[in-house]
Amino acid sequence: MDSHSDMGRTSGKDTQEQTEFRQYCRDWLAQNKPGEPPVRLPLTALEIMTEAQMAYLKSWQKAAYEAGLVGCDYPESVGGGGRTGCQRIANEEMRAARTPFFPNLVGLGMAAATIYYHGRNELKERLLPPLFSGEHIWCQGFSEPGAGSDLASVQTFADQRGDKWIINGHKVWTSLAHFADWMILLLRTDKSHKYEGLSYFVVPIRSNLGKGVTVRPLIKMTGETGFNEVIFEDLEVDDGCRLDELGKGWQVAMTTLTHERDAGELVTPAAGGMRNESAFNATAIALPGLARNAERDDGTAADDPLLRDRIVQQFIREQAIAQNMRRSRIPALQDHPMRLPLQNKLLMSEVAQDTANLAMDIEGAGASLYVGDSNAPAKGQWPKSYMNTFGFTIAAGTSEVQRNILGERVLGLAKSK
Amino acid sequence: MDSHSDMGRTSGKDTQEQTEFRQYCRDWLAQNKPGEPPVRLPLTALEIMTEAQMAYLKSWQKAAYEAGLVGCDYPESVGGGGRTGCQRIANEEMRAARTPFFPNLVGLGMAAATIYYHGRNELKERLLPPLFSGEHIWCQGFSEPGAGSDLASVQTFADQRGDKWIINGHKVWTSLAHFADWMILLLRTDKSHKYEGLSYFVVPIRSNLGKGVTVRPLIKMTGETGFNEVIFEDLEVDDGCRLDELGKGWQVAMTTLTHERDAGELVTPAAGGMRNESAFNATAIALPGLARNAERDDGTAADDPLLRDRIVQQFIREQAIAQNMRRSRIPALQDHPMRLPLQNKLLMSEVAQDTANLAMDIEGAGASLYVGDSNAPAKGQWPKSYMNTFGFTIAAGTSEVQRNILGERVLGLAKSK
C-alpha cells in the first residue's frame, strides 16, 4: 500500500482543462514552493499566534493567488480564475507538494462562498480579491455566550438608523479575530421572531478597533490563545454591508455552515495545506513511527497487538473519509446527495480526536510531558493536539448537533428539538 | 483469584439468625439437592418450553419452599418464613450449590412483592403460599402492541358492572403465559386520563382459557417459543382481584418494575438459580474454556491478545456488578440510594449480550452452526444465547429507557419525553 499522504489524490479522469492546469500547478509548485518557515508554525490557521507566523503565511497565500492557485473556480469578475473544477486539482497538487496552509481559512472556507452567493455585485468585486490574496483576513461572528449549538438564539442586535445600522453584542470563539480585517456576522434585526429576525452582515473589524469593536483573546485549555471574544458597542455600519435580504440571516448562515462542513459546492483550498511538513503531522501516518520509538519492556509499543489494532483502525477510518469524498462524486453510488458531504466534518473531527488520544496511549508515561519539556516524546505535541481536537468536535456544530442534522436531513427522522 | 462462581458470595458479617440459617441451608442442600434433570433445561425460566421441564422444576421449587428456602423474609401469615435478611443467604447457598432455577420467576420476582405491598390481606393469604410453592405459576400482562417502552399508554380496558369487571384487550411478550395460572395485569379503567386511568388486577388465566382468555405462543428470532400473546375477550373478574385503589395502577406497576429491575426491597430467589450446572453457563467464566477449544492457525483463540483483552473485560464487568450490589448496602459509600440498584438490570443485560457476542467471535466460523448441528462448538448455545440477550435489553424497559430513568431520577436531568 502506498504512503498515506497521497490518500484521495487522483489523476484519472481529468478534463482537458484540468489536465493542463494540473501540469501547470506542478510546474509552478516545483519552482515556487516556499522554503522552510522562519518561525515555528502551528497545526492549522486557527492556531496562528504571532505576527511573524501570519506574515510568512500571508506572503505564501499572496504568491499562490497571483499564480492562480486560489479562487480558481470563481469568475474573473470577482478576482477568481474563471476555471471549472480546478480548485480541487490545485488543492491536490498543493497537498502533494506539502505546501504550508493558507492563513485566511475562514475567508476562503466560509466567507467567500457566502459573499459570492448572497452579496451584491459591488460587494463581491470589492471584498473577494483581497480575500483570495490573503490581504484581508476574515473571521466569523456566529457563537455567543448564550448561543452555542443553538445558533438561532443569537442576541447581538443591529438597530436601524436611516441607511446605517448600530450594532451591539458579544461574540465568542472567534478564531483569528485578533488578526482579522473583516468579519462575517450573524445578528438579530428583529427581536420578535427567532429565525426570521436574523440578518447577516460583513463588518470591518480592524479599522474599527477601539471605535465600537473590542477583541479580547480567550485562552484554550492547552494554554494557547487563538480565538477571541469580540464585543460590539454602538458600532455603526452601512446598510451596504448586509448580505441578502433583511430577515434572511438564517438562510445565509446555512450557506456558510454548509461550506464550513466541507459540504459546499465551491471547493476551497482551505484543507489543501492541512497536512504539510512544517506543521505537526496529526494523522495516523505518524503513529507507527511514534509507536516504534515508544520503548516497552520487550520491544516497543509497535509490538503491542492492541495498539497495532487501534493504529490500523485509524488508518482505515482516514482512508474511508477520503473514499467517501471520492464516492460523493458518483451519483450511482449514493442514495442522498447530502449523505456523504454532511458526514465529513463529524468524521474528520472524531478521527482526529481518537488518533491523538491513541498517540497518548502509545506514549504511556511520556504523555505526561508537555511541549515545554525537552524529554517529551514527539515534542509534547500529541497531548496538545488531543486537547485541540475538542475544538473540532465542539466548534461549527458539536458532534451531537452534526448527528442531529444527519438523522433529520438525511434519514428523515423527527426533529429532536 | 478465586473461581468466578462465588462472586458476590459473602459470609463475613451475618447476624446470629443468618449464620444459623446459612448452616441450615448448607446442610439441607447437601442432602436434598436435586439430581440430574431428566430433560434438557433451558437457560432461564423464561425459556421453559415443555411440560416435562416444568414438572421437574416445579417439584424442585416445592421442595425448596417446604424446606424454608423460598419466601424466607415474608411473614408467616402469608406463607413466608418470617425471617429477616435470610432470603439473600438462601440465594447465596443455592447458587453455591448450583441448584436448578425456580420456574415461578415472574411470581417470585415481581408478583409476590406487588401483591404483598398492594393487595388486601385476604388476597395475600390466598395467593402467596401457592406462589411460593410453585403450585401456581404467574405471568405478567404489561406490554401491548402499541405500548412497549411507553407502558402508560396501555389500552386493555376493564369496564365496571357492579362488583365485576369486564376485561377486553391484547397483551404481548407474556412470558410463561402458556403455563400460567395467574397474571398480574396492568389495564385501563378510565380512558380520559393517561396515568390516573390505570388500574392493576390479578387475574386467573388457566381457569379461564377458552372462557374469555386466549393464549397464543409467539416465536422468538431464535426459533424458540417462550412468550405469548394473551387476548382478553369479555373476561369477567371480581373486584376483589384489584390491587390498591382504582386509578392507582401506575403506582402499583412501579412496585413491580422496581422488583423486576432487582432494585426492590424484598430480595427474591429468582436469580439464585440463574447460574447452575443444568443450564448453559452464559457468563464470562465459560469463555476461557471456549477460547482454548477454538483452534487457530497457531494455537487457540485463548492466545489471541485482542480476545484475551475482551474476555478479561467481561470478567471485570461481572465482578463490578457483584461489587455494586455489595456496595449498595453501605450508605457511606454511595450518594443516592437508587443509583446502584437502578443500574443493575441495565448492566446485567448488556454484559450478557456482549459476552455472548464475544463468544461468537471466539468461535469464528464455528458460530455459524446452530443448536441442531452436531459439530457446533458449545452445542450451538452461544449464538442462541446472543439472540436471547436482546430479550433482556428490550424487555422490562429497554436499555434506552433504563438510561432515561437513571439520568432523570438519579442525575436529576430534565425528562426526555
Place this chain on the structure above:
Amino acid sequence: MAQPDNFGFGEEAALLKESARKFFADNFPTDQLHVLVATDPDPYRPVAAPWREDLWRQMVELGWTALAVPESAGGVAMPLSAVAGLVEEAGHAAFPCPLLGTLNTIYVLSGCGPEGEAALSAIAQGHAATLAITNRQGSWDVSRCDVRLAQNSLDGTAWYVQDAGKVSHLLVSAYDGERLCLYWVDVTAPGVTVTPDAIIDLTRDQAHVTFQNVVVDGQRVTEVCTDAVPVLKAAMPAIWTLLAADMVGAGEWLLQTTTEYARTRQQFDRPLGFFQAIKHPLVNVMIEVDKSKSLVYNAACAFDSEPDKATGYAHMAKSAASDMASFGSSRAVQFHGGIGFTWECYVHLYFKRQKHSQLFFGDGPWHRRRLALSLIDREAHAG
C-alpha cells in the same frame, strides 16, 4: 497504474446495479424471502435451504454469473467494481443463491492459467460452483486445508463450504504431500459427500464435504493448479471485497428498515426517531455503512487497476464491513423493540446473515492484524 476517479464504476456498472436492484425488488421482495426460508422456526429442524432456482436461472441467463469471467473463457470481464455493485444488490435482497460462491471460484480460476479455462467456460455457460478450501478449524489462511491427494485420489474433508447445496462443481484445495493444488470437482463424482450444516443464517447454505478416495480422473475431477497458495492469495482481495459488498447491501437494508420503523412507530407520543437515543446510533450505523461502502469500491478499483494495493485495501473493506455488520444488525433488533425480537419480523433474516458474513473470510481484527504488517512494520526500516 493509478486508480480512476470514479472507481472504474462507469455507466455500464451503474446500469447493471440498477437492473439488479429492480430484479430483486420485482421478483423477490423480503416478504417472499421470509415465506420461503422461514417456514419452520424450530431450532432443531431438519436442515433445508430452500431457494428460487428459477430466479437464479434467470440471473444466469442475464449473464450475471459470466460478468467476471475472462473473455478468453467466454465471459464479459467486467471490472470488480461493477461486480461489487451486483453483489451489493444481492446482499440487499439477501437472495439465497450461489452467486458469491461462483464469483469467488471465478477469481481463483482466473489465476490458474490455461488449466483453469475449461472450468471458467463451464461457469460462463451457466454452471454454479464454490470453493472448498477451508479446514475444520475455520482457518482463513489459504495454505491450510484438511484434504490430501495421495495415489491420485482425494481424501479428507473441506469445511464451511458456502452455497454447497446449490452448485454443480467445487474448487477444492488439497495437499499432494508437497504443494497445495486445486481440483475442479463435479459434486456427483464418486466418493464426494456433501453434508449440509445446520446453520443459523436462513438465507444461505453451508456444508462440509467429505472426499473418500475421489479419483482425479481428468473428467469429473481434474487438476487445475499445482501451486495454489499464490493463486488463492491473489484472488483473496476480490473474495473479501465481494463479501464486504454483500454486507454493505444487507447493512443498508437494515438501516433503511430500522429508519422507517423509527419514523413511524410512536412511543411517548413521539415517533421513535425523535429520541436521540435512537437517532444518534442510527446515524452511527449509517456512517459505518458508508465507510464500508466507500472502502469496498476503493478495494474493487484497486483490484482492477492497482494490484499492488489490492490486498491492503481489501483488508480495509472487509474489516470495516465486518464491524459494521455486527453493530448495525444488533441496533436493528434493539430499535425494533419487542417486535424485532420475533420470528415474524424480517429483521432476524438479515441479522443472521450479517453475523455469518462478519465471521467468514476473517473478521475485523483478523484483517487488521494482517494490515498492521504492511502499515506498521513496513516502515520499520525507514523509521
Place this chain on the structure above:
Amino acid sequence: MAQPDNFGFGEEAALLKESARKFFADNFPTDQLHVLVATDPDPYRPVAAPWREDLWRQMVELGWTALAVPESAGGVAMPLSAVAGLVEEAGHAAFPCPLLGTLNTIYVLSGCGPEGEAALSAIAQGHAATLAITNRQGSWDVSRCDVRLAQNSLDGTAWYVQDAGKVSHLLVSAYDGERLCLYWVDVTAPGVTVTPDAIIDLTRDQAHVTFQNVVVDGQRVTEVCTDAVPVLKAAMPAIWTLLAADMVGAGEWLLQTTTEYARTRQQFDRPLGFFQAIKHPLVNVMIEVDKSKSLVYNAACAFDSEPDKATGYAHMAKSAASDMASFGSSRAVQFHGGIGFTWECYVHLYFKRQKHSQLFFGDGPWHRRRLALSLIDREAHAG
C-alpha cells in the same frame, strides 16, 4: 480468610472519609485550586508546582499520613479500604500534595521488615516521601530500573517520580549488580538532583531524579531492602488501588460538574440534559465511575483480608478506573461545549489529572494483559 461484607469499611472509615471531604471543601474549593495552579497558561511556562503546604501540614497533624503506617512504627494501621476513602476525597479535590507518594512509600516500606521501620517512623512523624523506581521507558515492571549501586554509591536516573518537589525523602530502587535493592534517600543528600518535568497536569508535580555518586552512608542514604522485587510486587495492589481511588474521586467531580451544567445550561430552549445525546453518555460515565468505585473497595478489602486475591482485584480496579478516567474526562469537556475548552473553566484541571492517572502505573490494557494470565491461562490445566 473471607472478605467482610462491608469491605472492612466501618464507622471509623466513614468518619474519616466524611471529614476529609469537609476538609477539602472548606479549605480548598475548586476556585482556589484554579487560582493557585492555573496562573500562567503559557504552554512553555517555567515549571512550577504551587501547593498549599500549610494545608498539607494540617493533614499531617490530623494524622492522615500515619493512617497506613503499622503500629510498630508509630502509625494507626488503618485498613486499605479506609485509606482509599481518604484518597478518593483527595482526588475529588484534585488536591496538590504528596499524599499518594507517601502512602505508596508506606506500603513498600511495610514489606521491608525491620530495615524499613526507621523510615516508617519518619513518615509517622510527618515526613513526606515518594517512590523513585521507574525507568526512562516508563515501564511498570518493578524489576526494571535505571539506577545502579556500585562501590557503595548510587548512580543513574529515576524517571517519572511523582510528587518529587514536595517530599523530603525518596525510596529508590537500584540494582547492586545482582539483585534489586531499595534505598531511603534524603533528597538533600550530595549527588541527588531533582529536575522537575514540564507536565500537563497542573495539580501534580513530577521530576526525574539523577543520582551521581550518591554514597550509601547509613545516614542520609540507607539501604532498607536487599530483595526488592517481591516487596514491590506485594505493595503494587495497594498502589494501584489508591491511584484508582483518586481517579474515582476526580471522576465523580467531573460527573457532578458536568451534570450540574447539563441541568442549567439552556440550548434550543431546553436544559442540555433533556437531550439524550447528553443524558445517556452522562449515565454511561456514572456507570463507569460506579464500577470503578465498587472495584476499588473490593480490591482494598482483598488487600486487607484476602491477600491471595489482592493482585487480581487491584488489576480490575485500576483497569476500570483508567478507562473511566479517559472516557469521563473527554465527555466532560465535550458536554461543556465551548466554555469547557477554555482555560477559565475548571474542567481542564481534572481532565489533565485524569489523563495523567490513566497512564500511570499501567493503563487499562496493561492491567488486563496481566489479569489474563490468571483468568484465562490459570485454568489451562483444568480445561
